Amino acid sequence: MFKNMMVQLDGTVEDETRILHAEASSSRFGNARLTGLYINPLPEYPCVMGARRVTGTSAR
Numbered sequence: 418m419f420k421n422m423m424v425q426l427d428g429t430v431e432d433e434t435r436i437l438h439a440e441a442s443s444s445r446f447g448n449a450r451l452t453g454l455y456i457n458p459l460p461e462y463p464c465v466m467g468a469r470r471v472t473g474t475s476a477r
Contacts, residue, residue, distance in 0.1 A: 418446045418447055418449075419443075419446045419447065419449040420447075420449055420450065421449055421450050421452065422439055422442065422443055422446075422449045422450070422451050422452070423451075423452045423453075423454055424436060424439040424451060424452070424453050424454065425454055425456055426453045426454065426455045426456070427455070427456045427457070427458075428455070428457070436453070439451055
């Protein structure tokens with residue numbers, strides 16, 4: 418039924434559970450090929466590009 422299946426991995430302890438479920442689903446649906454996709458979220462930094470410097474006014 419399925420030829421390919423993708424599993425999201427993010428480095429947490431839940432990865433093992435995701436892999437086990439994906440393996441079970443793969444064998445149940447005709448031995449689909451599994452691909453692991455590791456997601457590494459980037460830290461949030463304040464955007465400073467295009468920021469304007471305000472002078473001569475008081476910030477409230």
